[in-house]
């Protein structure tokens with residue numbers, strides 16, 4: 073083999089913050105913490121304080137490979153932790169504060185965290201669980217305690233030269249089935265996925281942007297956007313705990329936000345607020361939506377009324393972003409309705425994550441947009457295994473990650489997530505997509521949010537029950553919803569019953585908690601006409 077004659081420079085996260093500090097030092101990073109105080113800093117200061125945190129961690133005996141936990145909101149200290157912890161070769165373990173005490177204890181112990189940084193909002197919880205977490209020597213508040221922790225330390229002079237395969241981050245899946253599973257990303261995989269995220273087909277993030285991070289930094293590394301913002305040298309706004317629609321719109325308009333990313337629920341709220349308040353978001357050009365399926369009505373409103381392009385992406389903890397919603401050259405030239413149909417799908421393969429769909433025997437299904445199968449993924453930033461856990465069924469024998477999603481792919485490579493395998497409704501041997509039914513229901517005037525679960529049915533095995541939350545002060549008839557849904561899905565998919573509830577329960581990662589709904593409606597009898 074003739075080896076390439078390039079320099080041996082490892083792909084390290086520290087190179088991102090180094091770059092941002094050097095070339096975009098004066099570019100703003102705006103942060104609001106749980107104390108409601110707004111801090112205006114910049115990449116130069118973030119870089120400097122990250123080195124100071126790194127120095128403090130080294131002085132506290134944190135070494136390469138040691139896990140350091142964070143339980144925090146999106147703010148400047150959490151951003152410094154992203155860089156300070158990983159920069160010395162320690163492992164940033166982001167912890168989702170919305171999990172139960174028992175789950176947090178489980179993952180802190182499983183990770184064997186040495187130090188955990190905790191936002192004051194969660195101080196009580198930390199005090200409660202601390203006695204059950206023997207590996208943690210210090211719980212440090214993300215407040216003045218953090219300030220004094222770093223104040224006493226010498227800033228690290230420069231970042232150490234690590235092996236790019238060193239573990240950089242640890243993030244647990246939410247464990248809807250069994251215990252949470254730990255996904256460990258290396259420096260190399262983070263730099264590569266960040267690059268992909270910055271490309272035109274990714275989020276097209278560049279130095280001219282002002283980014284509002286509405287994806288929590290405790291989940292899937294904030295979709296790698298805290299890293300992408302540094303790689304691009306973009307302005308970054310970290311909004312803290314308050315993601316209410318009013319506040320989001322406030323940030324967009326005061327900080328000239330051009331790009332933002334978040335789960336559909338956040339944007340549904342923003343749109344509703346804009347319509348009610350008669351407000352506008354003139355600077356906002358694009359948003360990325362994912363984490364669960366975004367209804368087409370959301371894209372229609374955002375684009376037609378507010379000029380905001382929606383990139384619908386699919387991903388998971390095991391790989392961060394796995395698809396991209398940019399229009400191809402051909403789709404750019406299609407009628408708007410045709411474009412929107414594709415936008416409502418879950419994007420196309422983003423270079424770096426190979427996707428394929430297989431049937432029960434592992435054979436590829438045709439790319440016809442109709443034939444469903446299990447979605448598999450592989451690539452340099454897809455998890456090859458889990459942290460200290462044997463999971464014999466998580467990968468195929470030839471090494472592809474089994475995503476647990478049922479999907480179709482069309483001839484152009486557009487992905488449609490039919491359902492999670494465990495949520496799809498199996499009626500008379502055929503599959504009904506709970507996602508499609510939910511999206512159709514949300515398109516009905518007056519329906520705010522919808523969730524569909526499968527319940528046992530004598531004749532068909534399983535049939536759909538639609539749970540709806542209606543806008544305040546509105547009365548919506550069951551028949552109205554059925555008529556609307558019937559215009560969008562096959563007739564035999566129509567829910568056998570519709571119930572109105574006050575609130576749809578969500579999991580710690582903001583997804584509809586179908587387990588809870590299934591428990592709640594376990595004894596729900598079908599109306600006679602449909603039983």
Ligand code: ADP
Pocket residue numbers: 244245246247248292361362363364365366384385386387388389390418475476477489491492581
């Ligand atoms: P968890 O920790 O529960 O795995 P993730 O955020 O990793 O949480 O969830 C990944 C899952 O979210 C995917 O497997 C898929 O089911 C769902 N998902 C993500 N993006 C989309 C999307 N655009 N459309 C439909 N489902 C999505």
